[in-house]
Amino acid sequence: MASSSSSSLSRVVVKSSDNNLFVVNKKVASQSQLLKQCIDNMEEKGTNDVILIPLSNVTSNILTLVLEYCEKHADFADDDNNNQELKQWDHEFLKKFDYATLNSLTMAADYMVTKSLLNLCCQFIADSIKDLTVQQIRQIFDIKNDFTPQEEADIKNENAWAFR
Amino acid sequence: MILNWTVTATTVKGRQFMERNCIVSDDLVEEILSRLPVKDLLRFRCVSRGWCALIDDVSFIRKHYQVNYSFHEFYLLTIQQGDALAVDLTADLKRDSRVVLPYEADQHSIICYGCVNGIICLTYRSRKALIKDSFLALSKILPSIGIYGFGFDLSSSDFKILLIYVSCGELEDSINQVIYSLKSDSWKQISNYPADVSGLTVATTDGYLNGVYYWVTHRHQESGRPLHFVIVSFNFTAEVFKLSTLPHDAISLALESYSYQTIALYKERLALAMSFEVQDEQSYNIHIWVATQLDDFGVPLSWEHLFNIGPHLANYILLLIRS
Numbered sequence: 001m002a003s004s005s006s007s008s009l010s011r012v013v014v015k016s017s018d019n020n021l022f023v024v025n026k027k028v029a030s031q032s033q034l035l036k037q038c039i040d041n042m043e044e045k046g047t048n049d050v051i052l053i054p055l056s057n058v059t060s061n062i063l064t065l066v067l068e069y070c071e072k073h074a075d076f077a078d079d080d081n082n083n084q085e086l087k088q089w090d091h092e093f094l095k096k097f098d099y100a101t102l103n104s105l106t107m108a109a110d111y112m113v114t115k116s117l118l119n120l121c122c123q124f125i126a127d128s129i130k131d132l133t134v135q136q137i138r139q140i141f142d143i144k145n146d147f148t149p150q151e152e153a154d155i156k157n158e159n160a161w162a163f164r
Numbered sequence: 165m166i167l168n169w170t171v172t173a174t175t176v177k178g179r180q181f182m183e184r185n186c187i188v189s190d191d192l193v194e195e196i197l198s199r200l201p202v203k204d205l206l207r208f209r210c211v212s213r214g215w216c217a218l219i220d221d222v223s224f225i226r227k228h229y230q231v232n233y234s235f236h237e238f239y240l241l242t243i244q245q246g247d248a249l250a251v252d253l254t255a256d257l258k259r260d261s262r263v264v265l266p267y268e269a270d271q272h273s274i275i276c277y278g279c280v281n282g283i284i285c286l287t288y289r290s291r292k293a294l295i296k297d298s299f300l301a302l303s304k305i306l307p308s309i310g311i312y313g314f315g316f317d318l319s320s321s322d323f324k325i326l327l328i329y330v331s332c333g334e335l336e337d338s339i340n341q342v343i344y345s346l347k348s349d350s351w352k353q354i355s356n357y358p359a360d361v362s363g364l365t366v367a368t369t370d371g372y373l374n375g376v377y378y379w380v381t382h383r384h385q386e387s388g389r390p391l392h393f394v395i396v397s398f399n400f401t402a403e404v405f406k407l408s409t410l411p412h413d414a415i416s417l418a419l420e421s422y423s424y425q426t427i428a429l430y431k432e433r434l435a436l437a438m439s440f441e442v443q444d445e446q447s448y449n450i451h452i453w454v455a456t457q458l459d460d461f462g463v464p465l466s467w468e469h470l471f472n473i474g475p476h477l478a479n480y481i482l483l484l485i486r487s
Contacts, residue, residue: 118195126197127199134210143211
């Protein structure tokens with residue numbers, strides 16, 4: 001197992017798509033399965049060198065946020081998942097962002113395989129879009145209405161109660 | 165020395181992320197939508213062809229069900245200051261609780277027929293009109309003389325209600341079956357209920373699983389002979405009734421002593437709970453079985469005896485409570 005290896009790494013360097021470097025300690029990086037996989041693979045090879053992990057899909061702005069999340073969650077890694085303080089922190093953390101940032105953060109969490117952040121983002125977006133109108137949804141997700149007026153009316157009539 | 169670790173963007177998601185300039189990918193739209201209450205989903209079918217197809221997709225419906233039963237807590241149907249409230253089980257308690265019985269209803273006669281995909285179905289009897297039951301789902305109130313099962317048709321994404329009632333004729337009583345579809349907002353007569361099986365049984369709130377409603381009843385039998393129990397499976401898509409037998413050990417136990425039986429769900433599996441009277445004692449033994457195999461239609465083919473409890477003083481099983 002990697003954990004028993006004598007050549008374990010303590011830090012990794014992560015590079016954002018706009019070429020900024022972030023030094024991340026291993027416990028924090030391990031919150032992302034993608035980074036953890038890279039670290040585990042390198043440790044299996046027995047290297048002591050610092051590894052650079054380029055993330056071509058994540059900008060520095062978003063990477064900063066993901067790492068902020070990972071850092072906080074690494075601190076609580078040994079606690080049980082229902083820690084109220086952590087839940088409160090999660091909520092405050094996401095509350096600050098607009099939809100564009102939330103969407104990017106969700107994509108980054110998916111790409112970096114940070115499952116808990118992905119779940120958190122999806123739930124947060126779901127909670128904030130329920131009760132919105134169809135028009136508002138199209139605006140937020142930048143979706144073009146490709147129904148004819150008649151088709152849209154028909155679909156609406158099928159479940160008219162849901163529009164009240 | 166710094167080693168360059170190459171992360172290949174193997175996922176489609178990764179590429180879309182770049183191309184579509186921070187618009188979430190279809191996979192993530194699915195993740196987000198699967199966390200929404202049913203009412204919002206039905207409204208968002210209007211957003212675009214793509215969203216409509218996704219929301220109507222059977223695999224999405226299954227996913228939605230699974231996500232909502234693992235991410236959310238269950239809430240209760242509560243009665244507060246004379247109003248009966250139906251609480252959306254997939255949403256925030258305070259925000260989504262609302263009065264669903266719009267006028268004064270007799271609180272003691274409200275019966276809940278279960279919750280499917282976050283929608284509760286219940287009946288109540290008004291003090292003012294004692295003969296007529298009314299039936300209510302969502303914001304809809306329908307006249308109804310009783311209700312049997314409430315479920316979801318997976319193939320047409322439609323909530324349906326099964327109603328079975330016995331009408332007394334001059335020569336003999338007949339069993340009638342009708343189906344209500346929420347989508348078409350109409351009742352429809354169906355007529356394939358097995359002729360030799362009793363239509364009367366106690367409805368359970370937990371008889372619904374994956375598009376099929378289950379209950380236990382018995383075949384018509386001469387008086388004095390032991391009852392021959394059968395399990396009825398009603399598939400909300402095919403709208404057909406199918407019969408199957410109890411587990412073998414349940415049949416032999418039922419021959420020896422008086423029993424009370426109910427269909428329940430145990431860890432998201434179809435379960436049969438039976439309580440058997442212990443002779444000369446005021447106590448009962450309770451046995452639980454789970455279905456180990458269902459056919460394509462949803463009919464249980466085989467059962468496994470899970471455990472028995474007792475002798476117990478309870479005279480019958482009220483509910484198998486899910487936790």
